[in-house]
Amino acid sequence: MAKLRMGLVGGGEGAFIGAVHRMAAELDGQIELACGAFSSDPEGSRRAGVEIYGIPQARSYGSYQEMIDVEKALPEDRRMHFVVIAVPNHVHYPVAKMALENGFHVMSDKPVTFDLTEARALAKLTEESGLLFGLTHNYTGYPMIKEARRLIAEGALGSVRRVVAEYLQGWLARRIEGEGQKQAGWRTDPTKAGAAGCMGDIGTHAENLLEYVTGRKIASLCADLTTFVGGRGLDDDGNVLLRLDNGAKGVLFASQISAGEENALKLRVYGERGGLEWSQMEPNTLIVRWLDAPAEIRRTGGPEMGEAAERGTRLPAGHPEGFLEAFANLYGNYARALRAHLDERSPDPGDLDFPTITEGVRGMEFIDAVVESSRRNSVWIDLPQ
Numbered sequence: 041m042a043k044l045r046m047g048l049v050g051g052g053e054g055a056f057i058g059a060v061h062r063m064a065a066e067l068d069g070q071i072e073l074a075c076g077a078f079s080s081d082p083e084g085s086r087r088a089g090v091e092i093y094g095i096p097q098a099r100s101y102g103s104y105q106e107m108i109d110v111e112k113a114l115p116e117d118r119r120m121h122f123v124v125i126a127v128p129n130h131v132h133y134p135v136a137k138m139a140l141e142n143g144f145h146v147m148s149d150k151p152v153t154f155d156l157t158e159a160r161a162l163a164k165l166t167e168e169s170g171l172l173f174g175l176t177h178n179y180t181g182y183p184m185i186k187e188a189r190r191l192i193a194e195g196a197l198g199s200v201r202r203v204v205a206e207y208l209q210g211w212l213a214r215r216i217e218g219e220g221q222k223q224a225g226w227r228t229d230p231t232k233a234g235a236a237g238c239m240g241d242i243g244t245h246a247e248n249l250l251e252y253v254t255g256r257k258i259a260s261l262c263a264d265l266t267t268f269v270g271g272r273g274l275d276d277d278g279n280v281l282l283r284l285d286n287g288a289k290g291v292l293f294a295s296q297i298s299a300g301e302e303n304a305l306k307l308r309v310y311g312e313r314g315g316l317e318w319s320q321m322e323p324n325t326l327i328v329r330w331l332d333a334p335a336e337i338r339r340t341g342g343p344e345m346g347e348a349a350e351r352g353t354r355l356p357a358g359h360p361e362g363f364l365e366a367f368a369n370l371y372g373n374y375a376r377a378l379r380a381h382l383d384e385r386s387p388d389p390g391d392l393d394f395p396t397i398t399e400g401v402r403g404m405e406f407i408d409a410v411v412e413s414s415r416r417n418s419v420w421i422d423l424p425q
Contacts, residue, residue: 045071047074067371074120077101146172186393188316196314200310207246248399257423258423260282277296325338326338341355342357373392409422
């Protein structure tokens with residue numbers, strides 16, 4: 041079967057996430073990188089295509105506009121099938137808009153857009169186009185996250201009462217954006233990142249994971265954002281109290297100034313009969329605690345896992361699987377769903393298990409509510425339901 045052809049926007053010299061998208065997309069042999077616009081600098085973009093990605097010079101474009109225009113004119117059996125967006129937040133919307141308007145499917149990094157207005161406009165455009173839109177909240181791709189979701193959905197823990205979602209990093213404990221660090225530069229710049237810094241960058245991952253696993257929505261929140269590092273334009277630390285739509289309560293906190301922390305994303309959920317705990321630093325393990333029975337340690341590849349967890353497991357138990365494999369699980373589902381779309385048939389329901397524009401809008405609603413709450417001295421703010 042011919043591979044799906046992707047066009048990558050972003051991922052040039054000094055970038056991080058673009059190369060991750062490429063590796064994850066190609067891991068299962070369903071997708072190949074066919075073309076790209078890798079930098080806002082036309083010469084740098086063309087150079088990156090040839091030297092970093094090994095793309096022929098003719099398909100290493102100087103801009104995303106050029107890429108979309110030229111690819112659209114190519115024969116159907118040569119042109120790209122979808123566009124991957126791996127650029128700073130303020131460029132997400134114009135790239136996605138142009139791709140959809142020209143008939144190309146989209147897979148975008150998060151948060152989905154610069155602001156909520158753009159996100160809602162993009163949701164409308166996606167619906168009108170009938171095209172496939174994926175969003176790489178990649179932590180939902182881990183097998184034990186699938187297992188946690190199944191346990192809660194099947195009622196094993198009873199009604200959810202309490203949630204704790206946290207994401208701690210330490211890489212911005214100093215003002216490295218003033219030292220020319222490219223990633224820190226745009227992620228702390230309100231003209232490129234949007235209304236939130238830490239909460240937009242990693243707090244949205246915690247929010248998305250919480251809602252995905254529990255199946256509940258955040259009904260309202262009360263937030264306190266802080267910028268600890270002097271001269272920084274956006275928050276680098278935040279704490280949020282949560283009320284979920286079923287009456288459960290929770291806490292979400294995120295920080296990029298927690299010195300010594302790496303990518304400490306953790307989720308804990310407590311129901312009437314039990315609780316569970318998962319950590320991204322030890323992703324193959326899910327701890328399940330019961331009110332009236334010994335605790336369980338469930339492992340990726342272990343016995344009696346649910347279908348979604350088994351589907352997301354690539355190696356026998358005891359072989360570490362991690363970030364790239366979880367990322368690739370989203371791309372695998374997206375690719376199969378896209379093939380179904382191209383073949384004009386209904387996809388397998390399991391292939392639709394990836395974040396979409398809906399989760400993208402939800403993330404922007406969360407960011408807006410957090411920023412507004414903190415600005416108004418931590419008042420409670422309701423989220424759309």
